[in-house]
Amino acid sequence: MAKITFITTDESSITLEATSGSVMELAVQNNVAGIDGDCGGVCSCATCHVHVDPAHLDKTGDASEIEKDMLELDDNANEYSRLCCQLEVSDQLDGVILRVAQ
Amino acid sequence: MKKSKLADPFEQARLESGIGKMDDQNDPVTMLLRLKDVRKTAHNWKVFQSGAKPGRIVVPSEVNIRDTRQIPFEVDPPEHGDYRKLVEPWFKRPLEADYQAALTKQINEIVDEALSLDDIEVVSDFSLRLQSRALTLLLNTPYSEADTWIGWGTHVFRSEGDSLDGDKANILYDYIDEQIERASENPSDDLYSVLLNSELNGRKLTKEEVKGVMILTFAGGRDTVINAVTNSIAYFAEHPESLARLNDEPEITGKAVEELIRYFSPLTHMGRVVTEDTQVCEHAAKADSRVSLCWASANRDASVFENPNEVVLDRKLNPHVGFGFSHHNCLGATHARQIMQILLTSLAQKVKSIDILDYEENIEDLDQFKRKVGYEKIKVKFNPK
Numbered sequence: 145m146a147k148i149t150f151i152t153t154d155e156s157s158i159t160l161e162a163t164s165g166s167v168m169e170l171a172v173q174n175n176v177a178g179i180d181g182d183c184g185g186v187c188s189c190a191t192c193h194v195h196v197d198p199a200h201l202d203k204t205g206d207a208s209e210i211e212k213d214m215l216e217l218d219d220n221a222n223e224y225s226r227l228c229c230q231l232e233v234s235d236q237l238d239g240v241i242l243r244v245a246q
Numbered sequence: 247m248k249k250s251k252l253a254d255p256f257e258q259a260r261l262e263s264g265i266g267k268m269d270d271q272n273d274p275v276t277m278l279l280r281l282k283d284v285r286k287t288a289h290n291w292k293v294f295q296s297g298a299k300p301g302r303i304v305v306p307s308e309v310n311i312r313d314t315r316q317i318p319f320e321v322d323p324p325e326h327g328d329y330r331k332l333v334e335p336w337f338k339r340p341l342e343a344d345y346q347a348a349l350t351k352q353i354n355e356i357v358d359e360a361l362s363l364d365d366i367e368v369v370s371d372f373s374l375r376l377q378s379r380a381l382t383l384l385l386n387t388p389y390s391e392a393d394t395w396i397g398w399g400t401h402v403f404r405s406e407g408d409s410l411d412g413d414k415a416n417i418l419y420d421y422i423d424e425q426i427e428r429a430s431e432n433p434s435d436d437l438y439s440v441l442l443n444s445e446l447n448g449r450k451l452t453k454e455e456v457k458g459v460m461i462l463t464f465a466g467g468r469d470t471v472i473n474a475v476t477n478s479i480a481y482f483a484e485h486p487e488s489l490a491r492l493n494d495e496p497e498i499t500g501k502a503v504e505e506l507i508r509y510f511s512p513l514t515h516m517g518r519v520v521t522e523d524t525q526v527c528e529h530a531a532k533a534d535s536r537v538s539l540c541w542a543s544a545n546r547d548a549s550v551f552e553n554p555n556e557v558v559l560d561r562k563l564n565p566h567v568g569f570g571f572s573h574h575n576c577l578g579a580t581h582a583r584q585i586m587q588i589l590l591t592s593l594a595q596k597v598k599s600i601d602i603l604d605y606e607e608n609i610e611d612l613d614q615f616k617r618k619v620g621y622e623k624i625k626v627k628f629n630p631k
């Protein structure tokens with residue numbers, strides 16, 4: 145079981161619990177504003193962009209080359225950016241804070 | 247497995263030079279073939295613009311057959327973003343349950359009808375009908391309008407032999423003018439009326455702008471959807487095991503849709519006009535010349551996709567550009583994805599197998615390359631479970 149907190153662009157915060165699936169799926173199922181997941185999680189659309197809270201980077205680990213290439217051309221990307229369809233829910237993510245990107 | 251195969255004609259050029267050359271009505275096009283270059287160029291709207299003379303970023307060029315600017319397609323940021331914001335909520339309606347239920351009913355009906363016939367010509371009698379009926383949902387117009395659009399045939403925007411035919415395009419433009427007049431006199435809750443009533447930076451959209459959006463909605467969603475649907479039928483005819491798998495594992499349907507879009511790449515490429523002397527993939531590109539972003543080639547780039555020429559139904563990492571990339575990514579993608587998702591589900595539930603009886607390929611002539619994009623005709627027999 146992992147608790148995952150999303151902070152949306154209007155600064156409201158929502159904490160969800162899950163045991164499996166991707167973080168994108170969790171967000172879409174719970175209507176987290178700004179996470180659309182248009183491509184269903186195959187890393188093609190970048191509509192699941194989040195910024196990992198800097199204090200929690202060890203929980204999410206590094207993005208793959210393919211994910212980095214997608215983020216490189218996203219105007220709102222920074223060093224904390226991830227496409228959250230590429231984050232699998234697991235105990236390791238417990239407590240993570242993710243800010244939904246513009 | 248040969249009949250449903252879509253070969254990759256770009257491989258050698260993609261590896262060797264990264265570009266292709268195409269002449270088009272004395273306005274040549276440098277085609278970008280590698281995924282990274284396609285993405286970078288799509289993103290760089292200042293140097294590679296969409297807001298050129300109307301019709302010029304389309305290949306073959308439409309500058310001689312229309313003056314109406316297609317919106318948001320032929321507009322650059324920041325104005326592009328204003329238009330997108332205006333139309334995006336409407337084009338997300340396919341995510342609503344009612345919309346999906348109506349689309350499911352339409353698609354099940356067409357599949358049931360196909361199953362009841364001895365044979366069916368898929369392009370005209372399956373895909374065009376499916377596409378037209380589904381479009382009534384997107385535009386929120388009466389179902390019966392679909393009959394008018396079906397009556398135009400598959401070649402409304404091009405005559406035989408792929409060259410552009412102004413007279414045929416006029417059928418569509420005149421129809422849209424009429425519909426805009428109708429909606430402005432008797433507003434309803436269809437897309438024409440909603441657009442006529444919407445505001446951009448404190449002013450109403452003009453009729454010319456509404457026309458620009460509507461032409462694009464018709465043109466952008468016609469051949470692309472028809473090819474995606476037809477190619478899916480051909481693919482499943484030669485891969486009954488994939489139909490069985492989708493029935494057993496419906497949870498992979500979303501991934502299968504993305505993979506088929508990657509493999510089919512229903513839109514081969516789209517142009518941009520270069521605004522300053524620059525380089526693309528280490529080749530000089532002069533100001534006021536044209537380049538194109540070749541989605542179909544990028545989607546077979548082996549430096550990114552493993553086994554690019556195979557359909558891997560549950561491909562997990564699939565950063566394809568079948569729906570474009572960056573600012574101008576496909577506005578109709580939500581609708582197109584729903585059509586594909588529901589079609590795959592319906593086929594997997596109802597169809598045991600499909601036999602291809604006869605077919606004629608639709609080959610695009612890109613000068614240096616000849617690309618199969620779909621079928622002119624394909625006659626099949628659907629076998630029920």
Ligand code: HEM
Pocket residue numbers: 288296317318319320330384462463464466467468470471474507511512513516517541567568569570571573574575576577578579581582
């Ligand atoms: C499988 C079907 C489809 C495919 C493969 C497809 C592909 C594409 C691609 C590659 C682009 C990017 C063009 C560019 O960068 O210049 C695009 C843009 C667009 N498409 Fe689609 N399309 C499909 C279906 C549709 C449908 C059904 C509609 C609407 C009814 C539609 C409307 C549009 C519009 C309005 C744009 C321009 C968006 C903008 O400029 O912001 N498309 N499409």
Ligand code: FES
Pocket residue numbers: 168180181182183184185186187188189190191192227228229230
């Ligand atoms: S959902 Fe499309 S890239 Fe993450």
